[in-house]
Amino acid sequence: MSGSPDLGLLAGDVLDVAPRLLGATLRHQGVTVRLTEVEAYAGSQDPGSHAYRGPTPRTQVMFGPAGRLYAYLSYGMHVCANVVTGPEGTASAVLLRAGEVVEGAHLARERRPGVRDRDLARGPANLCRTLGIGLDLGGSDLATGPVRLELTAPLSRDRISTGPRVGLRGAPDRPWRFWLTGEPSVSAYRPAARRP
Secondary structure, three states: OOOOOOOHHHHOHHHHHHHHHHOOOEEEEEEEEEEEEEEEHHHOOOOOOOOOOOOOOHHHHHHHOEEEEEEEEEEEOOOEEEEOOOOOOOOEEEEEEEEEEEHHHHHHHOOOEEEEOOHHHHHHHHHHHHHHHOOHHOOOOOOOOOEEEEOOOOOHHHEEEOOOOOOOOOOOOOEHHHHHHOOOOOOOOOOOOOOO
């Protein structure tokens, strides 16, 4: 399957959709990234989710419809991107953690000079920087908007690894991070820093 995302699929349970996004491509401003690592966030059922306590102006897009881009600032300076999933009215999203640049490498290198190719889109902020995704793209339709998601055929489960999400204090041990086994572009796992 290729082309526009199947919105029926993206409207499914976030734990089913997240691994299904591995191998899909994200395209923006002349660069295409093949997704190699993602994390699932289940809204009100998930203390790690931005939408755990309900909708806010920042998180409203997470409540649907599915197939939209949820963009936010991490640490007040790094843009990170998510694919909104689930039925409309129920918040859930998949954080796009890492990918491999498969088209437009020269542009990606200009956006991240001095970085090894495997690291161009390694980590959620680096992925956004490589693709030129800013906060202004939050809420964009991934089928018709400036950022395009293209799905591939489902991958076999033996190609996918799972483990805890990176840097979380809320529900840190849930194995809701999914990645392509053995891919060098997958980011390093780091638990959340302990609060003093």
